[in-house]
Amino acid sequence: MKQSEFFVPTLKETPADATIPSHQLMLRAGLVRPLASGIFSFLPMGFRVLNKVINIIRDEMNSIGGQEFLLPALNPIEIWEQTGRVEAMGDVMFHIKNREGLVLAPTHEEIITYHARQHVKSYRDMPQIWYQIQTKFRNEPRPKSGVLRGRQFIMKDAYSLDTSWEGLDLSYEKHYEAYKAIFNKCGIKFFDVGASSGAMGGSKSQEFMVESDSGEDTCAISDAGYAANIEVATSNLQPVGRIDQDLPLEKFATPNAKTIDDLIEQYNIPEHRCAKSVVYMADESPVLIFMRGNDELNESKLQSVLGTANVRAAVSEELIQFTGADHGSIGPINLKSKIKIIADNLLKDANGMVSGANEDGFHYKNIDFVRDTSISDYHDLRTVQAGEPCPISGQALRVVKAIELGHIFKLGTKYSVALGANYLDSEGKEHPIIMGSYGIGVERVMACYIEQHHDEKGIIWSSPLTPFHAHLIGINEPKFPEVKAAAEGIYADLVKAGFDVLYDDRDESPGIKFNDADLIGLPFQIIVGNKNLKDGNIEVKDRQTGDRKVISISSVITEIQEFYK
RNA sequence: CGGGGUGUAGCGCAGUCCGGUUAGCGCACCUGGUUUGGGACCAGGGGGCCGGGGGUUCGAAUCCCUCCACCCCGACCA
CATH class of the missing domain: 3.90.960.10 (YbaK/aminoacyl-tRNA synthetase-associated domain)
Structure with missing residues (x-):
């Protein structure tokens, strides 16, 4: 892709409304633009990254036997009334004003259960894992922090259908492993905590968290592996106990x-x-x-x-x-x-x-x-404080803010009972389907990655999420046609070798191009300039380390293949 | 929903207290020229319902009333 033809409106100055690094950088690097409070457009560069995240999630979901659905965002309100969630959701649910009876779906337990009721009638039909990666609508009381809390956002949500609690345990465990694989693949440092299930109902649940000052949850964690939401966290503090003197009141x-x-x-x-x-x-x-x-x-x-x-x-x-x-x-x-x-x-x-x-x-x-x-x-009624001994290791607990990236629950039969999604077992007896529910906030994955991988110059993408593999930069092309010719040749070779390349062919000064490249943050920069070209060389730069080296034009392909190996 | 803040050109801001030229600066943008390895320079130029509505006044970006939008803190939150 030639940058002169690519819509990536970078900003030199930080927009005043953005206060956290990921929000600032997503705006400055031309990934997103706000449309209204909590509502964002993804521009081509941002959409490329989003699709990378989505594909990683999709691969892992497919690998545990998940089947992808496309479900409606417009839902009949009746089905939500049957589970009592119109009331439970309250103002969070968007209602359509000029078409009574339709709502915008804030999640999809009801719809999945509805289809399960229609067709999953026998124990032979299970287990199933059904998922979707789609936009959800929630009328958040306070959208904030860029895409971290929006009124409409993309969520991967999966639902498991099982005939037994043991089956649910297995489905839950599969998701737990898949989630770890997803976040690891994305290059995100995370931890998971036991959590209360809140309005979702059900029993066991775990949240996948990213430590961040921008987070809305508070967790107590230790290097020994203890991690818990502050709502349930405990420490190894000893009781005050008894003293020897036993004086009268x-x-x-x-x-x-x-x-x-x-x-x-x-x-x-x-x-x-x-x-x-x-x-x-x-x-x-x-x-x-x-x-x-x-x-x-x-x-x-x-x-x-x-x-x-x-x-x-x-x-x-x-x-x-x-x-x-x-x-x-x-x-x-x-x-x-x-x-x-x-x-x-x-x-x-x-x-x-x-x-x-x-x-x-x-x-x-x-x-x-x-x-x-x-x-x-x-x-246990007290709130754990930072510095108290970890229940596992005894070392000091840290109390940190965290962003919730994903949440897995054992839902049980709440929705299958409410909607009458029953199956017959091998003896012909009817039971409600046992369900699990598993969500990931897709934009949050992207934002958290940026929160963890940036420097003062900009974003630092790595291989799995990067929107392009390489940023090819032609220096002063209008004055040196041979630079332009060489850059175009390298571009063609890289594309032929299967790499996604952003080629900065704009008539801009070198400083602007270098700074834009660092801001956008593609992992591998290839700089073609008159200086090196005279000797048949170009320069490559590793965005992460900042290391540069001058290599011959002929070795560019080997160099980038080595980089991505 | 409570508290605070901000709305002036695409972006970042000054001007608002204390009303009075044609509303200004930097960046960006357009034209011409000179430049070119880390955000160049000269000259010229375009772009504003000063968030909306109402009021006070001879006169309002500026004062008053009202509505709206956005951001932050809190409440809330799968």
Whole structure:
């Protein structure tokens, strides 16, 4: 492809709206252009990369027996009503205004299940893996970070159909391996974490994450291989335990202590002997929760312990109503009303503790959780902090932001039951099909690659994703016809040898061409200039390392073949 | 949806407080010439409903009201 005829509008300046490297570079290198908030056009260069990603995904999906579908983006709303997801999706789902009854599909579980119901009637018809690579529509409340969170985006989603939970395990495992292969092939450093399945329903799920400050998820990871979403992450911190002194309970005045830090400072109490109290309303019933010192309550863990997502912190009036005191003076002793009390594992059977007296301005010391309280249940309720020991190795955990690239779930029978997708087993008995669901954000793969592979000059593509194999640059062609002739000859030879080449034949100054080439970031640059050509030579440059060498024209093909070997 | 910010040429911005020439600068673009191995130079030129609407005023990019768009933080999020 001659660059003079190729639409790749590069930008010298960084657009003001872009704040993260991948977004800035995708705009500057002429890969995409925004159309509206969260909506992007892929320009020819960007589309080439996107197709590379798609083909890698397609190959891996096919290799585990996946069969590719083309499914409608326009869906009848009835089918979504049958699974209750019109309500669950809420404003995220786009509704067609001038055609009642049609919605834009935000995902495709329903449609896949619909077709499975029609035709997958026997245990002999399974297992199946069905997938699609298509545009999804989600009315995101806040599109951001370029293509990382858009209102329309391409997703590869796959669905497995099985007759047994063991079969589902196998399908799930196949996807797990395929996903690792996909991201490795793309050259992306990633990790996977166990996750909660959220609105998707189902049981086990794992997310494939890329560490990035631009990420929207938070994970705790260690070099030993531990990785977990902060919602479920744990550490190897030891319980505060018991002290030898077993003194009687003692109330003391703490008029100016509203926080744990106040207590520590004013009364010289060690932080780990302070028990912090939090009151939450779970389905509108009060729960008193004890945490160590300044630990942070993890609402996700609380939700799963209490078995409801409907939790909120209690307000002052409720605190006084149920405990007798306001913030800062709540504790396990002398509660005004009998309410459920749970505590974090780290406080299990602790004594010598300080906590509120349920009377404003007073605390108790020497509290023995065994002797003085009626705490029945201890759970992991706290949010892990950076630096705590890894549960596997004991080394310090890192808490990082991460971008979710892919998610695999064991869906189970949620959709097959809702839509009546049943099959007959070998004994003629009817069962719901057991399903899995497996997604990858295609644009995210592209953006994450760029986040991980760029320098101050621009993008650095590598072989699997690069839009062209080589950037052939003719220096000052108008003045030196022999340069143009040589470059055209090399171009023809490379194309004949099967390489995709972008040939910069534009009448631009060398500086502009070099900087554009580094910005666009093709892995292999071939520079044809009068200087070297006099000796029958050209220069090649490795974009990644910046290494250059002067070689003879005749060895260009061998050189590039070596480079891509 | 809450908080903050920004809308002036294709891009990046100044001008807005404190109203007053023909709205400016850099890059990009067009013409001619000189240049040419890391974003050249000279000369000439084109391009603006100053986000939209309404108001105040002799006069509005500038003041007031209102709507819209975009970005950031939060909420939310397979």
